[in-house]
Amino acid sequence: MAKIASPRDLTQYQKQAKAARDKIETFITMCGGTGCEGSGCREVINEMDRKLAEKELQESISLKVTGCQGFCEKGPLMVVRPAGNFYCNIQPDDVEEIIEKTVLKGESISRLEYQDPKTEEKILKEEDIPFYQNQERVVFKNNGFISPTSIEDYFSVDGYSGLVEALFNMSQEEIIEEVINSGLRGRGGGGFPTGQKWRFTYQEDSDPKYVICNSDEGDPGAYMDRSILEGNPHLVLEGMMIGAYAIGSSQGFIYVRAEYPLAVKHINIAIEQAREWGLLGDDILGSGFNFDVEIMEGAGAFICGEETALMASIEGKRGMPRPKPPFPATSGLWGQPTNINNVETFGNVPLIIKNGADWFNSIGTENSKGSKIFSLVGKVNNTGLIEVPMGITLREIVFDVGGGIPGGKEVKAVQSGGPSGGCIPKDLLDIPVDFDRLSEVGSIMGSGGLVVMDEDTCMVDVAKFFLDFTQDESCGECPPCRIGTRRMLEILNRITSGEGKEGDIELLKRLGEDIIDTSLCGLGQTAPNPVISTIQYFKDEYEAHIYDKACPAGVCQDLIYYNIIEEECRACDRCRRVCPVEAIEGEPGGDPYILYDDICIRCGNCIEECPFSAIEIIPGQKE
Amino acid sequence: MAEISINGSSYQVDDDRTILSAARELGYDIPTLCHHSVISDCGACRVCLIENKKSGNLMPSCTTKVTDGMVIETENKRLRRARKTVIELLLSDHPNDCMTCEADGNCELQDLAYEFGIDKPAYGGFKEEPRFTIERDNPFIEHDPDKCILCGRCIRVDQEVQCSDAIEFVERGFAAKVGAALKKDLGDEDSSCVFCGQCVEICPTGALSYAPSLGEGREYQLKKTETTCGYCGVGCKLELKSRDNRVVEAGSIYRDNLPNPDGEACVKGRFGYEFIDHPDRLSRPxxxxxxxxxxxxxxxxxxxxxxxxxxxxxxxxxxxxxxxxxxxxxxxxxxxxxxxxxxxxxxxxxxxxxxxxx
Structure with a gap:
């Protein structure tokens, strides 16, 4: 294959790729992201391949396996284009019907269409579904449209035009200026202005300089970066190239978790393709700019997402952070100036260069521009990946995009920013989501985790859960994080097991503040956030645990008991049969059953089994 | 040169210096644990924190360089609370056995506990039950991870001065400790330890001790004699420590212009002193x-x-x-x-x- 030698060549290839795509009458995009893979999309894809071959339709109909389309709750997902029929929860058995009816005759299959849980209406097209309607898909725009393993597909959506713009029409200073003007802030958690970071690295008079893409996404339940790398790896590469050119670097690294096999595979394929086409290597597009990228697979330590620990890991050392300053821009990888950005940040760069700072600027709030990808999970109907404009309110995210709380329950709080974020109570759901507002209410933007909690969630338990994670992931280097988070967890364990005592809340607060003040890196400096924010907004729950020995949400097993409501019990015997510890006694058809609290382990089996809702959870300890 | 303000007074200092070295030279006392003059600084122990009055952040003085216009405080209420919490946390994971500890009187943690007046650390008191086992499968160095504060000084002297790369942090978080290759002993065949003893010398607590010197006397009970090692022509300086006219330990001397300025020694110089008091030794012709x-x-x-x-x-x-x-x-x-x-x-x-x- 000939290398692309000039911008004109690239334009040619882009035109060819578009023409090839437009020639195909029908193409089906099938989500091949990890979420859909978990729901069985592989079987559907195999079945589709087999059927298309059987019916000799491979020529006229193209099946494209794309990256994550976001609506993981409803996976496996499929869109039949150009008509745009959106089908969800597809099983291999549905394939025959899809081909016969929708692909060949243009008829829609109502059974596979999305049903709005509020209106119970069937919705035909992706763009009409509230989940997508309320989003602003910028970085994710092409995720459900192109095949991540095809560079031609990326060409067909004007891929690498941003690079051409940067290399041939802009100076290094102009690129940096453009990124600064766009207002782009780091999407990995810190929210530092990206252009400023680039400028600092650019200004360093030292060679070599390095560019690192931080793809060590570690927050539990968050997979934004993973989905970008899996679904549109060339977008990230293009962003890195523009960044490298701007700061004067010719070597890049992508540090990605080894537990993301599909992302590793796709980014590897993308790098190989870019090298073959001359988009990586020497004299890229005849511009004189040299750049190449190496992949480093991380071994799964959460701390390696911290930039200095990440660099230590690339250097072959134990992944432990070091104090800043010096910042990576001055002294980074192997002591050289290094610019390190997150996947999503790099994903925004080609779009800013292509569409201009003003376009990017037009989205978002005063100090937080553009869109942000969130991983929306927890007690919400539409779990999945969403990309929304900065400034959207949490309420809009939870109720419009997320479709509200399942089972008609009340929302209690939203936790943002991953395990180091804070819990925002329902009274504050109308705040606009941006860097500054989130930190004002005691949380952080983080890398974009959003966990929705309903009324059945115990906030002390939630704080314990997140702290358990962070203390386990502490690298052990500095005492406040290593020992302090451990001590906080011990106090929380005490409280949730009924051993809490007066002064515990104050002790937690004080220790938490000191850990934030004294820890070496971002992990320790934010680890107490879930505890401090829940104390701030849900102090009454802590007090109930400590003084009343009761868990109001009915979660902490030592602070609740089960009770059989005599009037409701029909002595059907089902609860007795599922109890694993023989804590329930009674005669079928006889008197209401009796539950022995001293034997009961609160496993919940009986509650689930009881057809009459006769077993209730009562907060507190039985007299 | 950089003009900086420390605790309200202005000074001109070289701009390539750390806050710690500049402040100490100017007479300001900043406590440290993981800092030592012969190794690099890592800012891990959080005891040397100072307050940057402009950013409002606490910063480790050992790794932060002075910059022009910097305004810092080395002592105030916030810093005292921060340092005290860090020391209390360390003590909460440390046995209260100074009575019988080899390092009593020669322990930087003990000194800080004294200075900050911590008789019973908050957050659960001292460590009651050991979390680790004492490692003593070799004749020279005993390691008690329960007394370790993970300052990393031993690791850095091993890697930067001796260049043995014999020890590193193993495990993570609360389970982290200092260990040799493959979680085996220093004396294991896979270990690259040469028993130079520099880790023991530099350890600020009683986590590392010389096995042959155990029970032979506390630091303040030993008579110290500076000497030149007789084993080879390098002529390393050593500090022989004796009690009742018997040599019980060979310590390091850290001084510029010595053949071993960073306290280096080999296994012979460090541990081969038994012959001095051996009955077979010829003392007359x-x-x-x-x-x-x-x-x-x-x-x-x-x-x-x-x-x-x-x-x-x-x-x-x-x-x-x-x-x-x-x-x-x-x-x-x-x-x-x-x-x-x-x-x-x-x-x-x-x-x-x-x-x-x-």
């Missing part, structure tokens, strides 16, 4: 009794006369070429010069050799 064949003690006068008489006789009967001299790398240069001079000028032979041919 012996002459063999021709009839009984046994060696008998004598004085230097008689012994040297005996040697001179026999040198003369051999030279007379067999000539100077019958002599040869072999001298030792354990002698000083001057000693070696004199022996060759003696052989060439007084005896008349060039047959001279030396053992330093490794």
């Amino acid at each position: 012996l002459i063999k009794d021709k009839e009984s064949g046994e060696f008998k003690e004598t004085d230097w006068e008689e012994a040297l006369d005996y040697v001179v008489d026999n040198f003369r006789r051999i030279k007379r009967e067999h000539g100077a070429e019958a002599f040869g001299a072999l001298c030792s790398a354990r002698c000083s240069n001057e000693d070696n010069y004199l022996i060759q001079k003696l052989m060439r000028a007084a005896i008349g032979t060039h047959t001279i050799d030396h053992c330093a041919r490794l």
Whole structure:
């Protein structure tokens, strides 16, 4: 294959790729992201391949396996284009019907269409579904449209035009200026202005300089970066190239978790393709700019997402952070100036260069521009990946995009920013989501985790859960994080097991503040956030645990008991049969059953089994 | 030069210095634990934090360089609370066994606990039950991870000064500890430890001790004698520590312009001092009794006369070429010069050799 030698060549290839795509009458995009893979999309894809071959339709109909389309709750997902029929929860058995009816005759299959849980209406097209309607898909725009393993597909959506713009029409200073003007802030958690970071690295008079893409996404339940790398790896590469050119670097690294096999595979394929086409290597597009990228697979330590620990890991050392300053821009990888950005940040760069700072600027709030990808999970109907404009309110995210709380329950709080974020109570759901507002209410933007909690969630338990994670992931280097988070967890364990005592809340607060003040890196400096924010907004729950020995949400097993409501019990015997510890006694058809609290382990089996809702959870300890 | 303000006073200092070194030179006392003059700084222990009045952040003074216009405080209420919490946390994971600890009186953690008046650390008191086992599967170094504060000084001296790369942090978080390769002992065949003892020297607590010195006396009970190691021609300075006129430990001296300025030693210099007090050691000259064949003690006068008489006789009967001299790398240069001079000028032979041919 000939290398692309000039911008004109690239334009040619882009035109060819578009023409090839437009020639195909029908193409089906099938989500091949990890979420859909978990729901069985592989079987559907195999079945589709087999059927298309059987019916000799491979020529006229193209099946494209794309990256994550976001609506993981409803996976496996499929869109039949150009008509745009959106089908969800597809099983291999549905394939025959899809081909016969929708692909060949243009008829829609109502059974596979999305049903709005509020209106119970069937919705035909992706763009009409509230989940997508309320989003602003910028970085994710092409995720459900192109095949991540095809560079031609990326060409067909004007891929690498941003690079051409940067290399041939802009100076290094102009690129940096453009990124600064766009207002782009780091999407990995810190929210530092990206252009400023680039400028600092650019200004360093030292060679070599390095560019690192931080793809060590570690927050539990968050997979934004993973989905970008899996679904549109060339977008990230293009962003890195523009960044490298701007700061004067010719070597890049992508540090990605080894537990993301599909992302590793796709980014590897993308790098190989870019090298073959001359988009990586020497004299890229005849511009004189040299750049190449190496992949480093991380071994799964959460701390390696911290930039200095990440660099230590690339250097072959134990992944432990070091104090800043010096910042990576001055002294980074192997002591050289290094610019390190997150996947999503790099994903925004080609779009800013292509569409201009003003376009990017037009989205978002005063100090937080553009869109942000969130991983929306927890007690919400539409779990999945969403990309929304900065400034959207949490309420809009939870109720419009997320479709509200399942089972008609009340929302209690939203936790943002991953395990180091804070819990925002329902009274504050109308705040606009941006860097500054989130930190004002005691949380952080983080890398974009959003966990929705309903009324059945115990906030002390939630704080314990997140702290358990962070203390386990502490690298052990500095005492406040290593020992302090451990001590906080011990106090929380005490409280949730009924051993809490007066002064515990104050002790937690004080220790938490000191850990934030004294820890070496971002992990320790934010680890107490879930505890401090829940104390701030849900102090009454802590007090109930400590003084009343009761868990109001009915979660902490030592602070609740089960009770059989005599009037409701029909002595059907089902609860007795599922109890694993023989804590329930009674005669079928006889008197209401009796539950022995001293034997009961609160496993919940009986509650689930009881057809009459006769077993209730009562907060507190039985007299 | 950078102009900085420390606790309200302005100073001009070199701008390549750390806050710690500049402040200490100016007479401000900043406590440290993980800092040591012969190794790099990592800012891990959080005891040397100072407050940057402009950013409002607490920063480690050991790794932060001074910059022009910097305004810092090295002592205030916030810093005292922060430092105290850090020390309390360390103590909450430390046994309260100073009574019997080898490092009593020679422990930086103990000093800080005293300075901050922590008799019972918050957050659960001292460590009651050990979390680790004491590692003592080699004859030289004993490691008690329960007393370790993970300052990493041992690791850095091992990696940066001795360059053995024998130890590193293992595990993570609360389970983290210092360990040798493959979680085995320092003396294991996979270990690259050379038993130079520098980790023990630099350890601020009782986590690392010399196994042969255990129970031989606390630091303040030992008499210290600066000496030059006799094992080879490098001439390392060592501090021999003795009690009741018996050497019980060989410590390091950190001083510029020494052959071993960073306290280096080899296993022989560090641990090979037993011979000094060994009963078999010759402390007086012996002459063999021709009839009984046994060696008998004598004085230097008689012994040297005996040697001179026999040198003369051999030279007379067999000539100077019958002599040869072999001298030792354990002698000083001057000693070696004199022996060759003696052989060439007084005896008349060039047959001279030396053992330093490794």
